[in-house]
Structure formats: C-alpha cells, structure tokens
Amino acid sequence: MGAPATTAYRANVWATGRLTGVQWPRLHRFHRGCRRIVLGVVEGARLVTGDTRTPERPEGGHHVRPTLFADVESALRIAREEDFGPVLIVIPFDDEDGPVRIANDSKYGLAGGVSPGGCPSTASHRHRRRLRGGAKSSGIGREFGATGLAQYIEYKTIAAIAA
Amino acid sequence: MINYPKLYVGGQWVEPTRAELLEVRSPHDQSLVGRAAEATPPDVDRAVRAAREAFDNGPWPRMSAAERARVIARFSELHAARADEIADLTTAENGSARWFTGWTTKALSEQTAAFLRAADSFAWEEDISRATAEGTRTLVRREPVGVVAAVIPWNAPHQSALVKLVPALLAGCTAVLKASPETALSTLLLGELFNEAGLPEGVLSILPADRETSEYLVSHPGVDKIAFTGSTAAGRRIASIAGEQLKRVSLELGGKSAAIVLDDADLDALSEGLKFLSFGNNAENCVAHTRILVHRGRYDETLARLKGMVESLTVGDPADPATFIGPMVREDQQQRVISYIHLGIEEGARLVTGGPEVPEGLAHGYYVRPTLFADVDNSMRIAQEEIFGPVLVVIPFDTDEEAVRIANDSPYGLGGGVWTSDEERGLAIARQVRTGTFSVNGAPHSLEGPFGGYKASGIGREFGPVGLSQYIEYKTVSV
Missing domain, CATH: 3.40.309.10 (Aldehyde Dehydrogenase; Chain A, domain 2)
Known part of the structure; x- marks a missing residue:
C-alpha cells in the first residue's frame, strides 16, 4: 500500500539535498523515531x-x-503505519465525506476524534459517520469497566427443576 | 424432488460458476432428494462483494434496530408457516428423525423471538456519563461488526443457521451463509423466506460448498467475523485463520x-x-x-x-x-x-x-x-x-x-x-x-440463556442477548 520510497526516488531526494547531512546507508543507526521522520521526508x-537528526543532548538518551x-496523503506510509513516537501528520480534505473516508481508510480501528473549532460541519459529520469496514488490526476485545471485566469470565447457563 | 439449481447471492438467485449440480441423497435408502447448486471461489467473491457493498454503503446497517427487527419478525412468521415442509425436507436430507426435526423447527420461532426481545431492550447507544468528569459525556455504542461468514454443519441446519443469522442481521451485519452439501436444499430454502420478508439486496447470500471453498470464504479479506458450528478439528483451523487475520470469531464445537x-x-x-x-x-x-x-x-x-x-x-x-x-x-x-x-x-x-x-x-x-x-x-x-x-x-x-x-x-x-x-x-x-x-x-x-463451550468446545456464546453481543463492536464516544 502507499507510495513506496523507491531507490530512484531516494536518489532523487538525495540529489536535491533534502536529506542534507544524512547518509542514507547509515540510516539504520538512527533511532527508530528519526528513521520514521526521514521516511516522511523521503x-x-x-x-x-x-528534524531528521537525533537531538544532541549533553545528558544523552534516546531523544x-x-x-x-x-x-x-493518506496513501503514504507515514499515514498508514504506526509511528509510536511524537510524529504528527496533517492531511487536508475538502468534501463533507472526506474526513470519514480518510479516517476509515486504515487497517487500524482504535481511536480518533473530531475538533469542532476548525470544522464547522462537525455535527453533520458525526451523523453521517460511515460504519467502518474491513478486518481491523487494532485488536479483539475491550478493556476497562464492566466490559473489561467480562473479558475474564465464561458464561455458564444452569437450568434446574426439582425432581 | 426438490431442486435448487441456483445460488442465493445477495438476495438474487444466480447461476453457479460450476455447472454441475450436487446430488442430495437420503441416508435412509440413497434415493435422490434433489439437486442443488454448489459454490466455488468465484461465487464466494460475488457473495462477499455483495455483503461488503451492502454493509459499507447499503441501507441495512443504517436503518434503526426496530426496522430491522420488523423484517426478522416477518421472516420468522413465514418460516413458522412452512415448518412442516422444512422438517420433512431436513429429515430426507440428513436422516434426523422426523419427531426431532418437527420439534426443533417449531422451536425456532421461540429462539428468534428471544433474539427479538434481546434486540428490543439492547443498549445500542448508552450514555454512561455519570461515571465521567463533569462537563463531558461518554456514550457507549454497540455497532455491527461487519460482514459475517456463517459456516454451519448438516445436523440441525436451520437451527444453527438462524442462531447466527438472526442476531447478526438484527445487529446490522450482512452475511454469507455457507451450507453443508448434505443439507443444501433446506438451507437454500431460507433464501426464499428472507426475500419474502423484505431483506434488502446484498445483505445475505447462501452458498452450499465443500471444505476448500469454505476455507476460501473464511479467509476472504472482505469478511470481518466468522461464526462457525462444527467439529473441533475444523474449529481449530478456522481459529488459526482468524488469528492470523485478526478477524473476530465465535466457535460452537464438539462435546463429550x-x-x-x-x-x-x-x-x-x-x-x-x-x-x-x-x-x-x-x-x-x-x-x-x-x-x-x-x-x-x-x-x-x-x-x-x-x-x-x-x-x-x-x-x-x-x-x-x-x-x-x-x-x-x-x-x-x-x-x-x-x-x-x-x-x-x-x-x-x-x-x-x-x-x-x-x-x-x-x-x-x-x-x-x-x-x-x-x-x-x-x-x-x-x-x-x-x-x-x-x-x-x-x-x-x-x-x-x-x-x-x-x-x-x-x-x-x-x-x-x-x-x-x-x-x-x-x-x-x-x-x-x-x-x-x-x-x-x-x-x-x-432460550434467552447463553449456550456455548469452555475449553475445546469453542469460543463465544449463542442465544439471547449474549448471542446478539457476538455481532457487535463496542465504540466509546466522549464529548
């Protein structure tokens, strides 16, 4: 899925200097988070x-x-794969169905939200919400509260009558 | 002789890809009960596509639970009206004694009535705000899980079909029902009843098929949930496919x-x-x-x-x-x-x-x-x-x-x-x-009580409100 960072594309990025200071073959030395940022640039x-570089901090650490x-675009790998680090992506949309379509176009289905301030038609989006489709890879079951407790029980139905 | 030469795909009776019909023969004397269409993978593709489209864009998941319940209640009346005919056909196909098929077929309207009661009082959208901080609201929604592949055995075909289809449909799911070749005729008959009840286009398909085609169905990327009744050996195979693909799965398997x-x-x-x-x-x-x-x-x-x-x-x-x-x-x-x-x-x-x-x-x-x-x-x-x-x-x-x-x-x-x-x-x-x-x-x-197994007898429960909850995903919305 998405736009693969082909070798030719990488070479082009390299040639145009957008990865200034980064030796592509040495990317594996980067912290995973930095590699994801490099991927976004690519x-x-x-x-x-x-920044694509690890911040230099006197006390060290994995920053x-x-x-x-x-x-x-939601087809990019940085939009499709989980970063698990402080990297946000901003995706523009125009039409009314756009945000729901883009939000649902994911192999995951864990969470999300709407921000009324920047989106005058939020309420209608909520009501026009499309049910999610496809097998979703965020998990099976639920945690917290009564539903979370129910994950640890087996139901047993007992029927009795006096002899 | 009772023949079903076409497959039921999304509410339409369509020619199967494979021209050769399967023969259903009586286990009592090997006499021919009838001939039925048999599905192969291209038919599964068509059925899943119809179910996917009906779920993603069709009216069924978007209408109210009460509207869906009216269709199911109508179906149940139509089913009860043909109970004797269904019992005769099932007995001819699988050899189950007529007293048993008669009794179970009649009991199905009670089974469906219990699901209708469960759906009527089900908390489809529930406000649990009292448990949250002041000024915020928390809603818990129970939404349909998606496209269901229901795979059933030959021993009690309508019972095992309806204990899956009725809650799945009430929840707003769409479904592909895989019938056993032994009971292909009586299972395809369900398509007539669902059409007469007014089930919208695309929502349900019924496909008699062998084990390979069944595996193709449960592995299909368009399927969100697998509901299976059958042997523990087949259940293990299905659970492993579901695990690899992170599909939801419920299994009713063997016992001793x-x-x-x-x-x-x-x-x-x-x-x-x-x-x-x-x-x-x-x-x-x-x-x-x-x-x-x-x-x-x-x-x-x-x-x-x-x-x-x-x-x-x-x-x-x-x-x-x-x-x-x-x-x-x-x-x-x-x-x-x-x-x-x-x-x-x-x-x-x-x-x-x-x-x-x-x-x-x-x-x-x-x-x-x-x-x-x-x-x-x-x-x-x-x-x-x-x-x-x-x-x-x-x-x-x-x-x-x-x-x-x-x-x-x-x-x-x-x-x-x-x-x-x-x-x-x-x-x-x-x-x-x-x-x-x-x-x-x-x-x-x-019939309101959950039924299912510990250990190798399966995963999940059927019947009543717990059976209905097998076909939903919880969604917590905070405002």
Missing part, C-alpha cells in the same frame, strides 16, 4: 517542524524532536 | 458431556430424560450427554434402567413418526460410529447392549445400533473422544467430588447435567463443572 511530505508533517 | 447420576436420583426421570438428552437428533448432536457417571451405590440398578431405555429406542426410516433414531448422515459417519464400538470392546469396556453390527433389515441405509458400554474408565478413548452417534459410556464414581473431577477430566466443556432429588446439591455440582450449560434433573434451559 515520501515527499512537507516537514513543518522537527526525537517532536515533528509535524503537512501536505500528507 | 457428562450426566451425573447421584445416589438420590429419580431413575424414571433419568431414563426418560436421557432418551432425549443423549439420543435426540440420532445423537449426532454436539451437546449430547454421552458420558453417564453413576454413583456406585445405585450402579447396577441404574445400568438396568438405561439398558431397558436404550433397547426401547426404535431405529428405522426417519420419516416415520414412530422412529426415534434414524440413519447416520453418511456412510463414513456410520463407519466412524461402528469403529468406536469396536474400539470400546478392544479397550475392555463391557458391552451392555447394541454392538457394531448394522441393525437387522436396515442394511440399505447408514444405520447403527444404539449402544451402551459399562465399567468404562474415563481415560479410555471412548470416554474422551466425541463419537457423534448413539454410543453411551457408563462410568462409576463414589463421591460428589469424584463425579465433578471425572466430568471435568475432558478436553471438552459444552454441556452436562446432574440427577438428584436435592436441588441444592445439584446446583453445587453444576457450579463446579466447567461447561457452558448444565441442567439439574434434565431441565431445559431458557
């Missing part, structure tokens, strides 16, 4: 803030700069 | 359920009860009570009563209302039962009545003798493995604790019962046996 997303990408 | 006869049991009630609990549906029944655990204090007396009961069972033409036990469904199933009877003798169990010979005058069908073994050790294979035929094993015990231990010493955990004149003593045992259902003195359980 895929052509616009880096609004953040990643909080990073924001704009102009992202 | 124990009936515990305490020293204060009413033996009249016992022998009348076990006639139905052990031998109903030709004992081709996952929840049959096939291990009879008897207190040593009343062992000989109980054996004599059971011997009399087993010998009184009439075996013969399943269409005859006087027949209690019909033929096994197929020749391989008949041979399987006979081989277990040979095995019991080899293992050293005492053959009390029955045996491996085909009953007299019934060599034209797949008949077996109802068989009773005594002095069985619970470690024997005939006590551990599911035979799926009319073979009972009797195992002695001394104390209630020992009875519970033997009952639980099984890979299965589906059903069982206890017979006692002390209801509290019976309930104490019921609470300790690790099975999904349990009866005291043969009491039938309410």
